[in-house]
Amino acid sequence: MSVLKEITPLSARDCFYIVDRRKSVFSFPIHQHAEYELNFIEGGEGVRRIVGDSVEEIDHYELTLVGGNGLEHAWEQGSCTNHDIREITIQFSPALFQAGLLDKNQFASIRRMLQLSSHGLTFSLRGVMMVYSLLDALPRQPEGFDQFLTFLKILNLLAECCETEGRVLASSSFAHIGKETESRRISKVKGYIDEHYPEPVRLSDLASLVGMTPPAFSRFFRQQTGKTVMDYILEVRIGNVARMLVDTTVGVSEICYSCGFNNLSNFNRVFKAKRGLTPSDFRALYKKSKVIV
Secondary structure, three states, rough: EEEEOOOOOOOOOOOOOOEEEEOOOOOOOOOOOOOEEEEEOOOOOOOOOOOOEEEEEEEEEEEEEEEOOOEEEEEEEOOOOOOEEEEEEEEEEEHHOOOOOHHHHHHHHHHHHOOOOHHOOEOOOOHHHHHHHHHHHHHEEEOOOOHHHHHHHHHHHHHHHHHHHEEEOOOEEEEEOOOOOHHHHHHHHHHHHHHOOOOOEEEEHHHHHOOHHHHHHHHHHHHOOOOOOOHHHHHHHHHHHHHHHHHOOOHHHHHHOOOOOOOHHHHHHHHHHHOOOOOOHHHHHHHOEEEEE
């Protein structure tokens, strides 16, 4: 059993595929595909967004970019009762910006946004409003160069505001995201944590890896990542738990102890606080959407 691998309608001869539709229900299962997807929803309060191991209910306006790396995602009905929902979906290939275009200075912010979208990247209401008029007009424009320019303007505006108006969704452990852009010391520490997260991970051991005292290392790690060491270790453990819940049939208690937790009740409480669902409910959410492929 595996998550549905969608064959998108995107043609090899087109820069992007766009569909603008009205709908009353969300029924497409959790799926993955190689293309980037920018999804806008209006009037979908209560719809449940699933991106990797992130599960959240959306507000009236929703705008999320899912990276083209096979990250599992879906929008489900959830508690939404509105029967007149607008959804605009734009899909484009990672090959669109090949030949070193993303390495040019003028595309630096777009490059950064696309990297973040490997986790799934959702935008605040302010971010949505910055591109709303362009998104609204894009489906009605004739296919051609001007429509493509509008599409690039949308990406550029979102890229410029994503540091303040964007929020990543899936954990790195779940999405299998690399750390190529990080400093050598941070990458070394995270690599150690990735390898040893099932065991007790001591602050002193991490500090010694990079030749620092524990207090200095704690400050350094937080400055570089925006997280405490313990918060990051917990994120890695929870991400690996979620991946095992999705990809295996191993029992919840066994997953608990194999991912570094030593108390089942505390594990269940922490997982629900971080993911909004119990481990069993999270597994059931994915299981009901799985299909044979």
